[in-house]
Amino acid sequence: MKIKVGVIFGGDSVEHEVSIITAVQAMEYMDTTKYEIIPIYIDKNRNWYTGNALLNMETFQDLSKVSFKTTHVCLTKKENDFILVNLQSTFKKVVSTIDVAFPIVHGKGVEDGSLMGYLDTLGIPYVGCDILGASLGQDKVLQKQVLKACNVSVPNFIWFYENEYFEDSFEILKQIQTLGYPVIVKPARLGSSVGIQVVKSEETIKQAIEEAIIYDEKIIVEEVIPNLMEVDIAVLGNHKSMEVSEIGEMLTNHDFLTFEDKYIGEGKKKAPSKSSKTDSNSGFRIPANLEKKVEEEIIATAKQAFLALNLKGVTRFDFLIDQKSQKVYVNEPNTIPGCLAFFFFTPKNITYTDLLDRLITLTIKDYKNSQKKISSFESNVLSTFQGSKGAKNKLKKES
């Protein structure tokens, strides 16, 4: 019997559309001799839908019409089955069962651990990292604090909440001064370069902070790494076994990669699909042009960071390199990377289909292992517990 994989995508985040592209492409490459694909789409209002129409990119050309071609559902558990319940009709209540969930979501409210928490509450096995890794992956402050504590090199930074800034902006600006200009200001928990600005001097710092505050109440300000070269590497596996991809070098003309560079630039307008000639790795030079020593440092650091951040599945790490000093810094992990970073694995003879297969196989293996661990106890505590009545009687006796 085929394993039923529920591919969950969409969600209320700025990266909603990117998630659709990644998911539709992944479903196209999944081995259908082994897996039955159940697409599950979360719209921007957080309603969940399923149906075969979700396998086609055309369905998403008008997002307001997706619900007409699909069934409104809820993912829950009944006895030992994980089920998609039809919320539209009482006629055919259970639309499908699911064996493994495959979250392909990007950004806040989904990728940040929220979706993982829901899946954990149900107890359904799912691909990728758990709540802890996922939430560290989303928070640019916490991830840097953990990496720094584990001796992984990250750019110097300071951070604050918006209320701290409005209460004492002088103090915050003083701290920024210690980093030295230029600095880069970021909302701490967003993504896709939204709300990010490079600031060259104190004159424009307030405007950049106030722009970032529009998106998040937690702000991070980092030193700008000069003579910048940006490279990416993906790590596949778990804490027991890690495999690294080829290293890719990002190609861009801007100070930093904008939302447009990442998703709307040439080569990213359409979902790269099996049939299209669009090359989904456009924007990268693979392999990156690096000295052996730097390459080795990036591989070792990526593995160290994967472990430190409690990651699992496939994570793409963005690195910043100062080409003059050859110093290497981790910029950030992407715990559910765009296109699942498959094109970094292709040169290593791991096809997209292999990558998806390995991710699902790893999930099932880890799930079976976790089932062997004791997670709850049979206990008769409640049979003798008399609730507040019992407590009141006890108090009376004592007084």
Ligand SMILES: Nc1ncnc2c1ncn2[C@@H]1O[C@H](COP(=O)(O)OP(=O)(O)O)[C@@H](O)[C@H]1O
């Ligand atoms: N400390 C830094 N020094 C120089 N450039 C940076 C620094 N941090 C980020 N950038 C640039 O800004 C881009 C977006 O920043 P990043 O932290 O990756 O945000 P996002 O989560 O939106 O991708 C990076 O890809 C890089 O080009």
Ligand SMILES: [Mg+2]
């Ligand atoms: Mg990034």
